[in-house]
Amino acid sequence: MNSNKRVAHTISGFILLGFPGPRQGQILLFVLFSVIYILTLMGNGSIICAVHWDQRLHTPMYILLANFSFLEIWYVTSTVPNMLANFLSDTKVISFSGCFLQFYFFFSLGSTECFFLAVMAFDRYLAICRPLHYPIIMTRRFCNNLVVSCWVLGFLWFLVPITIISQMTFCGSGIIDHFLCDPGPILALTCTRDPVIELTSSSLSSLLLFIPFLFIMGSYALVLRAVLRVPSASGRRKAFSTCGSHLAVVSLFYGSVMVMYVSPTSDHEARTQKIVTLFYSVVTPLFNPVIYSLRNKDMKYAMKKLLKIQN
Numbered sequence: 001m002n003s004n005k006r007v008a009h010t011i012s013g014f015i016l017l018g019f020p021g022p023r024q025g026q027i028l029l030f031v032l033f034s035v036i037y038i039l040t041l042m043g044n045g046s047i048i049c050a051v052h053w054d055q056r057l058h059t060p061m062y063i064l065l066a067n068f069s070f071l072e073i074w075y076v077t078s079t080v081p082n083m084l085a086n087f088l089s090d091t092k093v094i095s096f097s098g099c100f101l102q103f104y105f106f107f108s109l110g111s112t113e114c115f116f117l118a119v120m121a122f123d124r125y126l127a128i129c130r131p132l133h134y135p136i137i138m139t140r141r142f143c144n145n146l147v148v149s150c151w152v153l154g155f156l157w158f159l160v161p162i163t164i165i166s167q168m169t170f171c172g173s174g175i176i177d178h179f180l181c182d183p184g185p186i187l188a189l190t191c192t193r194d195p196v197i198e199l200t201s202s203s204l205s206s207l208l209l210f211i212p213f214l215f216i217m218g219s220y221a222l223v224l225r226a227v228l229r230v231p232s233a234s235g236r237r238k239a240f241s242t243c244g245s246h247l248a249v250v251s252l253f254y255g256s257v258m259v260m261y262v263s264p265t266s267d268h269e270a271r272t273q274k275i276v277t278l279f280y281s282v283v284t285p286l287f288n289p290v291i292y293s294l295r296n297k298d299m300k301y302a303m304k305k306l307l308k309i310q311n
Helices: 002-010 023-053 060-077 080-088 096-129 140-157 159-166 183-187 195-228 233-261 270-295 297-310
Strands: 013-016 093-095
Touching: 013 096, 023 060, 023 080, 023 270, 023 297, 060 080, 060 096, 060 140, 060 270, 093 096, 096 140, 096 159, 096 183, 096 195, 096 233, 140 159, 159 183, 159 195, 183 195, 195 233, 233 270
Parallel strands: none
Antiparallel strands: 013 093
């Protein structure tokens, strides 16, 4: 026991293995993810600029979309810059405080994204199922309150368990076989496994995923019922087109996240965990602006207008 305590006090940081391989492979991955990161920033930044500059897009639907894109920029920034530095690093060390800051921001931003997707589904429900009441309910003030609520809830959701985990003692080599500080690998390094903390972390993750997801599915079930009652085919197509983009983003995000966090992450193989985490933390934020801009006529027009201004 004494030796464990001694080792725990000497750990001042962790080693993020990332994607081990030869030096040439690390440089290739650095270039690849640098391009993905830049494209993600440009794509989501373009949506923010388009909504800001085009007066026609100053509606709750696009205000929520612009805030969602702003969130995606910070979400991908919480992991990718450190991952890029790791590719070029020989030691691959991340400080103790740096690891838990990344842990907190990555999960808080991911939680905020879950709430945003639910709010965006609620907005579509009101617009299609309650069109006459929509301008009265979804006012600019109410929309801003929803945005603020998403951010506050997201950053409070995992605050207590992350704080408790950061106060635990860690033994052994301090090696995390991942490209980010994830709860499963971190909890595996604690001197004494705490089933209560692991169950709490898994339960909070499950609640965070299932409550908004069930809300989204319920909203779109009501939307589908309302759309099928629309007499004209063109009206049905227009209604489906406004929801299709959001449903595609929900499917990409929830489909990958649920694989990881419904059960404790330590139960997954490291390789599978890295690939799935990479998909929802890096690839999905890249696809989102493409999905929204290609499937929405107003957004396509605004994007073309934005590109002409820049040229």
